[in-house]
Amino acid sequence: xxxxxxxxxxxxxxxxxxxxxxxxxxxxxxxxxxxxxxxxxxxxxxxxxxxxxxxxxxxxxxxxxxxxxxxxxxxxxxxxxxxxxxxxxxxxxxxxxxxxxxxxxxxxxxxxxxxxxxxxxxxxxxxxxxxxxxxxxxxxxxxxxxxxxxxxxxxxxxxxxxxxxxxxxxxxxxxxxxxxxxxxxxxxxxxxxxxxxxxxxxxxxxxxxxxxxxxxxxxxxxxxxxxxxxxxxxxxxxxxxxxxxxxxxxxxxxxxxxxxxxxxxxxxxxxxxxxxxxxxxxxxxxxxxxxxxxxxxxxxx
Amino acid sequence: xxxxxxxxxxxxxxxxxxxxxxxxxxxxxxxxxxxxxxxxxxxxxxxxxxxxxxxxxxxxxxxxxxxxxxxxxxxxxxxxxxxxxxxxxxxxxxxxxxxxxxxxxxxxxxxxxxxxxxxxxxxxxxxxxxxxxxxxxxxxxxxxxxxxxxxxxxxxxxxxxxxxxxxxxxxxxxxxxxxxxxxxxxxxxxxxxxxxxxxxxxxxxxxxxxxxxxxxxxxxxxxxxxxxxxxx
Numbered sequence: 001x002x003x004x005x006x007x008x009x010x011x012x013x014x015x016x017x018x019x020x021x022x023x024x025x026x027x028x029x030x031x032x033x034x035x036x037x038x039x040x041x042x043x044x045x046x047x048x049x050x051x052x053x054x055x056x057x058x059x060x061x062x063x064x065x066x067x068x069x070x071x072x073x074x075x076x077x078x079x080x081x082x083x084x085x086x087x088x089x090x091x092x093x094x095x096x097x098x099x100x101x102x103x104x105x106x107x108x109x110x111x112x113x114x115x116x117x118x119x120x121x122x123x124x125x126x127x128x129x130x131x132x133x134x135x136x137x138x139x140x141x142x143x144x145x146x147x148x149x150x151x152x153x154x155x156x157x158x159x160x161x162x163x164x165x166x167x168x169x170x171x172x173x174x175x176x177x178x179x180x181x182x183x184x185x186x187x188x189x190x191x192x193x194x195x196x197x198x199x200x201x202x203x204x205x206x207x208x209x210x211x212x213x214x215x216x217x218x219x220x221x222x223x224x225x226x227x228x229x230x231x232x233x234x235x236x237x238x239x240x241x242x243x244x245x246x247x248x249x250x251x252x253x254x255x256x257x258x259x260x261x262x263x264x265x266x267x268x269x270x271x272x273x274x275x276x277x278x279x280x281x282x283x284x285x286x287x288x289x290x291x292x293x294x295x296x297x298x299x300x301x
Numbered sequence: 302x303x304x305x306x307x308x309x310x311x312x313x314x315x316x317x318x319x320x321x322x323x324x325x326x327x328x329x330x331x332x333x334x335x336x337x338x339x340x341x342x343x344x345x346x347x348x349x350x351x352x353x354x355x356x357x358x359x360x361x362x363x364x365x366x367x368x369x370x371x372x373x374x375x376x377x378x379x380x381x382x383x384x385x386x387x388x389x390x391x392x393x394x395x396x397x398x399x400x401x402x403x404x405x406x407x408x409x410x411x412x413x414x415x416x417x418x419x420x421x422x423x424x425x426x427x428x429x430x431x432x433x434x435x436x437x438x439x440x441x442x443x444x445x446x447x448x449x450x451x452x453x454x455x456x457x458x459x460x461x462x463x464x465x466x467x468x469x470x471x472x473x474x475x476x477x478x479x480x481x482x483x484x485x486x487x488x489x490x491x492x493x494x495x496x497x498x499x500x501x502x503x504x505x506x507x508x509x510x511x512x513x514x515x516x517x518x519x520x521x522x523x524x525x526x527x528x529x530x531x532x533x
Contacts, residue, residue: 005407208393209404215351215391216456217381218408220374 009226028238031187033245036279038180064130077155097136195290235287239280303327308359319345337512343495384453388468399433443474463494499526
């Protein structure tokens with residue numbers, strides 16, 4: 001009896017302000033989708049950051065015949081010079097580990113890495129990537145000293161700090177994340193105002209019913225529940241749309257990002273589902289709470 | 302059943318009190334007419350019983366409960382023991398007679414089986430047998446008021462408050478409404494009826510409490526409407 005009555009009241013309420021309900025659903029959907037996208041981007045950045053922070057290396061590329069650096073004189077360093085460089089690197093206090101990679105190994109690795117783009121991998125040749133030392137740092141942030149000592153040293157072509165490159169990408173992603181979050185926050189404010197307005201209209205439309213309910217001694221819960229659930233259901237429908245949008249977000253935004261930027265870690269559907277569930281709960285609670293607070297103003301007990 | 306102990310009510314935006322030092326005791330099973338000109342405090346008196354308003358001073362007891370000690374949480378339980386009828390009926394236009402009466406029980410969570418049993422009984426009691434599937438706009442004013450009385454009485458309240466129940470109804474039909482209220486009173490329900498209807502007060506000869514400018518100026522058992530406004 002109770003459940004049927006409450007559901008009937010909710011249905012009447014939602015149907016009577018159909019346009020407001022639609023506006024509310026759309027706003028909630030956009031807010032939650034943007035919010036979720038922000039969270040997903042943050043998860044992506046954090047995850048990649050973690051992954052990379054113990055994998056980023058300073059790569060020291062040695063001269064070879066194709067080097068553009070004039071100090072190389074288009075010649076490879078001798079084995080003695082290579083050993084010297086390696087010894088110097090190993091002696092530095094910041095360095096955790098040094099691995100030498102030959103042209104042959106570098107070639108193999110590049111082929112492997114770009115195997116999905118055959119047009120590119122076919123054109124790679126041995127010698128395109130020179131011999132190099134991959135230096136693992138004890139603390140990835142202390143790359144400066146290594147870079148400074150190796151830059152311009154005899155036999156060294158280029159010093160590339162991978163972290164600096166990654167940080168650029170992370171900055172872009174971080175910016176996207178904040179943009180999404182800020183727009184989401186504005187949408188949340190709009191959603192709260194819309195809930196307040198919808199519930200106010202709903203309370204006005206049903207003032208006869210609520211007046212009689214009050215008079216015959218219906219409990220406050222009984223009077224308020226249909227309104228609060230009305231808000232919550234609008235929030236839930238918005239959340240379902242947001243879930244669909246987040247699915248698109250995962251496939252088209254993060255999926256493309258992963259393809260193009262060679263992220264080592266990808267967010268699985270499990271992460272996305274977590275975010276979706278969280279966003280939906282947030283939407284429902286937000287709308288229910290906003291309804292409840294509005295009722296306190298417009299529904300006299 | 303209803304005890305007003307030196308009750309004064311001043312509305313915040315008015316300087317003149319709506320009720321001033323009112324002492325009235327209504328016992329179980331009584332029928333009381335509350336009379337007096339507009340603005341004399343009749344509606345305030347009824348609203349105080351329902352705890353829709355709080356007295357500025359004085360104490361009110363209804364059905365053995367001190368209203369000043371009643372928490373907001375408990376107000377609905379008080380109102381379940383009080384039925385209300387108004388001049389403007391206050392029926393739900395999109396529900397049938399049956400549904401309007403059942404609504405009062407649905408919203409306090411009564412089981413469906415109980416509702417199905419008692420609603421037809423009350424509809425018969427107010428004299429609307431055979432009309433339970435009509436919509437309010439298909440009924441006359443008198444019939445609509447009977448529906449409102451049925452709704453007020455369906456939960457068997459201890460007190461029935463009626464605020465000008467015959468105000469929108471022609472005199473002949475009013476007698477019928479009064480007979481229904483009298484029948485309810487005979488079941489042991491206390492009835493307090495605010496009215497302007499001199500003919501009815503004079504015909505029924507029940508207790509009369511007269512208010513003027515917020516004071517009780519007359520409290521008379523088997524009274525009449527009064528010289529100043531009655532007669533015509």
